[in-house]
Amino acid sequence: MVDILYCEFFKLKRSKMLLISILGQMVAPIMVFVGLIKARIRDPQTIITYGEMLEQTNLYVLMLFGVVVYGAIVAYLFSREYTENTLKSVLSLPVSKISFVIGKFLMFFIWIMILTVVAWSSTLFLSIIGSATNFSLHVIIESLKQYFIGAVLLFLTMSPFVFITLWFKNLIPPVIAGATVAMINVALSNEDLAVLFPWSSPYLIASGKIVKYQYPESLALLLIVITFLLGFVASLIYFKKEDVK
Amino acid sequence: MKYVIETKDLTKKFGTQLGVNRVNMKVEESQIYGLLGRNGAGKTTTMRMLLNLSHPTCGEILLFGEDYLKNCKQTYRRIGSLLEIPGFYENLTGAENLRLLARLRGTQKKDAVEKALHMVGLGKEYTKMVSNYSLGMKQRLAIAAAVMHEPELLILDEPINGLDPVGIHEIRSYLEKLCREKGTTILISSHILSEIEQIADTIGVMHEGKLLEEVTMAELHKRNRQYVEFQVSNENKACRLLEEEFQFDDYSVHENGNIRLYSNLDLRASINLCFNQNGIEVTKVNLSEEKLEDYFSKLIGDGSIG
Numbered sequence: 001m002v003d004i005l006y007c008e009f010f011k012l013k014r015s016k017m018l019l020i021s022i023l024g025q026m027v028a029p030i031m032v033f034v035g036l037i038k039a040r041i042r043d044p045q046t047i048i049t050y051g052e053m054l055e056q057t058n059l060y061v062l063m064l065f066g067v068v069v070y071g072a073i074v075a076y077l078f079s080r081e082y083t084e085n086t087l088k089s090v091l092s093l094p095v096s097k098i099s100f101v102i103g104k105f106l107m108f109f110i111w112i113m114i115l116t117v118v119a120w121s122s123t124l125f126l127s128i129i130g131s132a133t134n135f136s137l138h139v140i141i142e143s144l145k146q147y148f149i150g151a152v153l154l155f156l157t158m159s160p161f162v163f164i165t166l167w168f169k170n171l172i173p174p175v176i177a178g179a180t181v182a183m184i185n186v187a188l189s190n191e192d193l194a195v196l197f198p199w200s201s202p203y204l205i206a207s208g209k210i211v212k213y214q215y216p217e218s219l220a221l222l223l224i225v226i227t228f229l230l231g232f233v234a235s236l237i238y239f240k241k242e243d244v245k
Numbered sequence: 246m247k248y249v250i251e252t253k254d255l256t257k258k259f260g261t262q263l264g265v266n267r268v269n270m271k272v273e274e275s276q277i278y279g280l281l282g283r284n285g286a287g288k289t290t291t292m293r294m295l296l297n298l299s300h301p302t303c304g305e306i307l308l309f310g311e312d313y314l315k316n317c318k319q320t321y322r323r324i325g326s327l328l329e330i331p332g333f334y335e336n337l338t339g340a341e342n343l344r345l346l347a348r349l350r351g352t353q354k355k356d357a358v359e360k361a362l363h364m365v366g367l368g369k370e371y372t373k374m375v376s377n378y379s380l381g382m383k384q385r386l387a388i389a390a391a392v393m394h395e396p397e398l399l400i401l402d403e404p405i406n407g408l409d410p411v412g413i414h415e416i417r418s419y420l421e422k423l424c425r426e427k428g429t430t431i432l433i434s435s436h437i438l439s440e441i442e443q444i445a446d447t448i449g450v451m452h453e454g455k456l457l458e459e460v461t462m463a464e465l466h467k468r469n470r471q472y473v474e475f476q477v478s479n480e481n482k483a484c485r486l487l488e489e490e491f492q493f494d495d496y497s498v499h500e501n502g503n504i505r506l507y508s509n510l511d512l513r514a515s516i517n518l519c520f521n522q523n524g525i526e527v528t529k530v531n532l533s534e535e536k537l538e539d540y541f542s543k544l545i546g547d548g549s550i551g
Contacts, residue, residue, distance in 0.1 A: 007345050014336040014374075085332025089390065092296040092328075093350045094321035244298035 004095065004103030005110075008077075017076050018111075024069040025115040026122050028060035033126040040130070049134040050127050054143035055207065057123040061116075062150045062203035063185045070154065071161050071178025073111055077104050078165040088244050097240050105162070105232070109155050116151040120144065150206030156224050157198045159231025166239050195220045198227040247274045248310070249398050249430040250295060255304035257290050257454075264290045266454035267304070272432055272447070277424050279445030280434040281541060286451040288434040289329060292402050295432070296326050308398070322350060325396035327404050331387030335376035339367055339386045342375060346390055353394060361393035362386075364419065366412070380407035388416060392423065399423070399431045405440060413437075417444055442537040452545040465540060472505040473513045475520070476529035480504055483525050490519055502528075 012018050032053055039046045081087035091097065120143065161174045168174075181199045194200035195213045201220035204210040210217045250272035257265040265287040272278040282288045293299035295306060297313060306313040308320050333342045340358055347353035362368050365385035370378075378386065384407045391399060399420075405413045421444050423429040435441050441448060442462070449459045460468075477483045480502050487493040487506070495508045506516070513530060520527050 003348050003351065007349055010341070010345055010348075011334055011337070013341070084334060085330065086334060087332075088293075088296075088298055088328050089332060089346065089387075090349060091298060092321065092324070092326050093346060094297070094318055095349050096318075241300075243293070243300060 001099060001103060001106070004099055005106055008103060008107040011080070017073070021069055021073055021111070021115060022118050024065065024072070025061070025118050028057045028065050029119055029123040029126055031060060032056040032123060033130055036126075036130040036132070048130065048132050049139075050124070050132045050136075051134060051139045051143070053127040053130070053132050054120065054123050054139070055146075057119055058143070058147055058150055058207065059203060061119050061147075062154055062206065063189065063200065064182050066151075066154055067182045067185065067199055068175070068178045069115070070108075070112060070158050071174045071181075072171075074108060074158055074161040075165050075171040075174040077108055077111075078162050079169055079171055082169040083171070091244055098236060101162075101236055101239050105159075108158070108162075112151050112155050113148075116147050120147045146206045146208075150202050153202035153205060153224055154199070156228035157202065159228045159235060161231070163231050163235045163238065166235055166242075196223060198224045246271075248272060249274050249308065250278075250432060251305075251307040251310075252291075252295075253305040253307075255291065255294060255306060256302045257287075257294060257299065258302040263454045265294070265301075268451075268454075268456045270449055270456055271459065272430060274430055275424060275428040276446040277420065277431045277433060277444050279441035279448040280432060280451060281438065281441060281448055281537075282434070282451035283545070287454040288451055289402050291451070292326075292328060292400050292432070292434065295400055296324070296328070297321065298328075322394070323397045324400060325391035325394065325398070326400040326402075327387045327391045328400075328402045330406070331383050331390075333375040333378075333383065333386060336374065338370075338372055338374055339378065339382075339389075340371050342386065343390055343393060347393065350394060357393045357395075361389035364392070365389045366415065381409060381412060384408055385412065385416075392419075395427070395429075397429060399429055399433075401431065401433045403435055404433060405435060405437065413440065420444060438537045438541060448537070450541060450544050457544055465537070468540075471510060472507045472533055473510050473516075474499075474529070474531040474533055475504045475506070475513075475516070475527055477502050477504060477520060478526035478528070482523065483520055486519055486523055486525075487516070491516065 035056070036048050036053065039048060081090060090100065161177055164177055165174045184197065185200050188194040188197050188200050192214045195204060195210060195215040196219070201210065201224060204213065205217055205220055210220060248271050250270060252268050252270045255265055255268040256263065268291060280288050290299060294301050295308070297317065309323065311320065313320060334345070337345065340362060343358040343361060347358060362371065365388050367382065367385055367389065370382065375383065375386070384404070388404055391401065405416060408416060417440060420431055420433070424431055433441070433445070445462055447459065447461045448465070450457045475483065480498055483504055484496070484498065487496060491509070491512065493506065493509065496504055496506045498504055510532065517527055517530055
């Protein structure tokens with residue numbers, strides 16, 4: 001597994017995808033920073049705290065841009081061997097199909113964690129530039145906790161995207177699915193149903209706002225786990241059974 | 246007899262269509278086995294199943310005398326392969342691609358990548374991205390990837406596709422050397438019959454999913470008789486002379502005054518002289534042998550391979 005993971009990193013050498021995903025992830029912090037500037041222009045006395053800045057970014061990442069960016073990463077990671085016609089070379093080495101897929105999942109998880117750090121640190125940097133207030137260790141620790149809980153939960157909900165990619169063997173369907181999910185997230189915002197939608201609830205759980213909704217957190221967690229298991233198991237079974245073309 | 250590859254009633258169905266139909270193939274150790282067949286004959290599907298990339302509908306595959314799924318990881322480390330159009334990570338160099346495959350395979354000598362690149366003539370392209378490779382260069386790189394770990398069995402599907410004539414000659418020589426000197430068993434498919442004819446010890450002919458025949462080249466040469474062909478102005482008179490003067494009956498008459506003699510070929514000069522002395526004009530004398538192409542055409546009942 002270490003070798004598979006090493007090779008996944010090695011394959012990214014000179015690839016623009018890592019840079020593109022970082023830029024994609026930075027859209028949310030930049031948007032929040034633009035909001036800060038706008039507020040300052042309207043009223044120079046406006047007070048914006050580090051906590052608000054970090055919270056806003058996490059909201060945009062988990063509910064909007066994250067799903068789209070992570071969907072694109074899934075599409076790239078899992079369709080690469082199909083588009084570059086390298087699957088037969090790798091699987092005849094031999095590398096087992098199961099470890100190949102699990103290696104990709106691990107790579108995807110690490111990638112999401114890297115992007116989470118990018119979003120968090122760039123928000124912090126932009127908050128310093130924008131002279132945000134109320135900096136404290138508590139804010140830093142709390143925000144880090146929220147970012148990583150949200151990222152792990154969102155990672156779990158992305159396994160159906162893996163299945164879609166393996167099924168279609170193409171970049172486009174998972175990207176469309178990501179955009180669709182982001183739109184549904186917007187439509188469900190502030191609705192009780194958001195708790196039941198696995199791609200909306202990671203933010204609600206991570207931020208602790210789920211207590212305001214009528215459905216319990218445990219139900220949201222259960223739905224996320226079921227979503228992960230369905231996508232993961234379906235991906236493994238499909239990939240294992242399918243002939244390599 | 247030790248077989249490195251043995252299939253028993255190997256079958257692959259695609260829906261209701263039979264891609265491979267009860268194939269019983271036997272590839273002997275340290276031999277080059279040429280798999281011939283037209284497009285869609287089932288060669289690549291058979292090779293995919295041997296490489297565990299495609300699941301057989303039924304039948305057995307034995308590799309190195311064992312079921313191919315038993316000790317799968319160890320078995321496939323002993324195999325090198327190239328299937329159809331090779332694919333590589335375009336953002337990496339040729340050497341980086343080979344290093345990546347070596348790392349995934351798990352066992353590799355330190356200088357294996359350099360040696361393999363040098364062997365296929367890509368030693369100078371060390372820093373070139375695969376995205377800048379020509380088709381021929383990619384094919385060479387794929388051959389390097391297949392042989393760099395010095396496998397005991399090589400499965401090569403159309404390995405000379407896209408290579409120039411010099412490249413074809415180099416690869417053919419290298420494969421022959423691998424087989425003769427290191428005892429590597431090679432299963433190779435190609436559209437170019439003359440290439441197979443030059444290196445194969447045994448050939449298998451596939452048509453419409455079936456393995457029609459498996460025959461050694463030695464046996465094939467025995468079967469495909471040599472003959473002398475005369476083109477004469479009067480075939481009736483020539484036949485009479487052959488029977489009366491030389492007591493020959495092992496001949497056949499063909500179009501355009503062509504007569505083929507299948508025995509006593511060393512008497513062709515005397516026969517020619519006899520024809521001339523009896524007023525028969527001889528416009529052509531050829532010493533010929535039926536080629537693999539003729540054999541192939543006869544076997545599948547069609548004139549072409551493509």
